[in-house]
Amino acid sequence: MSTSPQELVEHALATTTSDDCVVIVGNNTSANLRWANNSLTTNGVAHGLSVTVISFVAGRDGTRTGSVSGAATTRDQVTALVAAADAAARDSSPAEDAVDLVAGAADPDWADPPAETDIGVYADVAPMLGEAFGTAQGGGRLLYGFVNHEVTTTYLGSSTGLRRRHVQPTGHYGCTAKTADLTQSAWVGGATRDFAEVNPLAMEAELATRLAWGAREVALPAGRYDTILPPTAVADLMVDTYWSAGARVAHDGQSVFSRRGGGTRIGDQVARAGVTLSSDPTHPGLECEPFVVAPASSNTSSVFDNGLPLARTEWIADGRLSALLQTRHSAVLTGQPATPAVDNLVLAVEGSSGGVAELVADVERGLLLTCLWYIREVDPQTLLLTGITRDGVYLVENGEITGSVNNFRFNESPVDLLGRFTAAGATEPAFSREWGEDYFSRTAMPALRVPDFNMSSVSQAR
């Protein structure tokens, strides 16, 4: 028989034989539609329920931990997980990140049931999507895309009295359009919490406009170009920057945020004055978990920090590196405050306004990208990234979009870009094409104009 998430938490805490215990229950429901060639393809709904039990066993040589996760829905299954976690802790080695567990009380909504989603979230979207297929077919265009909505309710309880609950809706949409001869491609996409504002017909119309820009094709060679990165492309790059901002690796001398000779670059000017890169669990539209949830320890997270409150954190303030991803353990190593990761990211440039259109209007001859893809780190010391442009590179001449250009491979450091961009737009919700879907969707970014973006070679991909 199924048991409520709260009962699973309490059962685990009552059953453990370890000295301390943290239990994380995640109830996840999701619904998705996928399409290609103007036809729905693979579609589905899913329900998952995972229970993570982290046991802590104190010893003379330190505290040992064991973390075991499974899809438990009954007390018996949880009992087995607890036994496995307790055994894993006793069988383990002392944890180097050991600190006191977070204490606290119960959230007011602790007793509430999980929030859920289902295929009904597309009640308005699905009929419009069918209509968009017809419009595209009639216009000689092919649509390929995906919508996904999921709701995860997290319950976190600990032997120190914490009882925390958080409901996280996450949704996104993305659609690629191609001309019938497959020579032109365009993409639009974004994040949403509930699909209330998503309109597939408007999306199809925007894609038709972009494909029309490709009526004039211009071949350009590799080189450095005056380039406008729209907010989605900036998000593609800033997520990588955020992931590379671990304090421990910086302190150990292994990242772009390491000071040569030792220590971190906290306090150094790493971007133009006026640039702020921050996270805030209460940021409107990007709300995310306001406490640490860490099933396992790593360079940037610690199981001992579970339940630790999160607050607005400025990673870069007025162009200076002001914080790195810190556990309480790494904070001691580096002599900095504990600033754990927060599940959203906002880049803002002081005094900026307008958007892509305003930036385009000032360009005499340059490029406007749509998004970036297959971004990988080449060199951690400079955070040199490589990747490819995708689904729309446009030529800008005298402030107007005048045609489409071939794709390029780029080699660039996002940290370097933050120091040399020449203009920025207003910060707006921006969905990373590369990382938004599976890893990090809650981002807000401005468009940036970079005068010498390094297009390393030409790609024939369309």
Place this chain on the structure above:
Amino acid sequence: MSKPGLDPSFLALGYRQLGEVALARAAERGVQHADFRFERNRYQHLAVRDGHLQGAQDSEDLGFAVRVIHRGAWGFASGVVLTPQEVRRVTDQALAVAEIAATMTPTPVELAPEPVHEDVTWVSAYEVNPWEVATSDKVAVLSDWTARLVRHPVVEHAAASLQQVQENKYYADLSGTRTTQQRVRMMPSFEAMGSDSATGTFDSMTSIAPPVGRGWEYLTGRFWDWDAELAEVPELLAEKLKAPSVEPGSYDLVIHPSNLWLTIHESVGHATELDRALGYEANYAGTSFATYDQLGTLVYGSPAMHVTGDRTVEHGLATTGYDDEGVQTQSWDIIRDGVLVGYQLDRAMAHQKPELNPDPSVPGAGRSNGCAYADSPGHIPIQRMANVSLQPDAEGPSTDELISRVERGLYVVGDKSWSIDMQRFNFQFTGQRFFRIENGEISGQVRDAAYQATTTDFWGSMEAVGGPQTWELGGAFNCGKAQPGQVAAVSHGCPSALFRSVRILNTTDEAGTA
């Protein structure tokens, strides 16, 4: 030692009855096809840094999935509550999804036929299930590795990790196929990090040991010489930190299997997935330059290029007995004498292109070559990569002989950074070690090198492949594809190979920090 059998704790989970409930419910509703998949996937990840345990986590996926073709459309639903009532509810959900999809599916979905496999079992080739080894023993091995590495004066920090997976699946469909399978795989790794005080440069060097479809025996030294590699890596790192930065330009490359496997994965493996070639991944992973109209004519590479798809090779990460559509796995040619001759298929793809893998028992029909896979019970099976491998030359040369043919070039060992475009034309790869070749001999490492090429140019420049003595099976645990995103483990075998006139970049120049 007796051959490993199916895990009794999986067999005890009562999935057969649940499967019959799902299939009966779907049959009542008159579906064209229904399948039921029950999975338990166990994972363990251990990480050690400088002798201290940094993270340890065991996790497990357990659940079931129901997939139907109803009114010509796919419907899929999955659940984790293991009761007949829940299975019936989830089956109804799958049917409801199909009914919504049917209104937007103009071409009905059909599957290629497959012989019925009645109650078959398959277990991968390993000796010791890693779950039978105490975690403390595993941590002790990793700690020992980092301790040995940091003894070298150049190594400031050392990390080691171990990922292991046990995957159990039961599959049943309306045609009568019932398969029960078990796979085990391991991915040990270590990394040594250091810096050069004179230049302020830091760098790292990792193990080049491949992940494998083996058990704990892989850590014992019988199949990989860990001791030798642990002794060698700090010296190589010290040399790399002092090495000169590469002069960009055109070089001949001899590429070791520890690097070439990844280039094969990206530029051949993904490019010859038929779902990509037909556009089904266009919004995400991308399409392919190797379009279907070029089958039999596309000159993919030099005549030395012979690539196979294979889901049967022993210890391969994509090796299994039956795929996630109940298809018995196979091996076949993808590129023969440099020409594209085949693709990777699932049952829906095989029905669309029956000429690719004709089914002799059903004239006019095609058969899947067994490439359907889902990474969890919560995901729908899609066409995933087989073990895609470059074949050696039966009488081919050694790696040293390949190097001896190069006047000015680089010998590339170990993978590092990789990126390729969404049609698999333009790529850029780095490596763990780039050794200079001068007049047929190795003469020390260079730094900051990356090779960049277009797929067909690169494979067209392959002058020779090594012999079977140079062939190794590399691979990865984490190949990503599909929406919602899924990961798959896949192996790629290859010999050392010689490529002429490949573009080498200096990554410091590219960063603009020279």
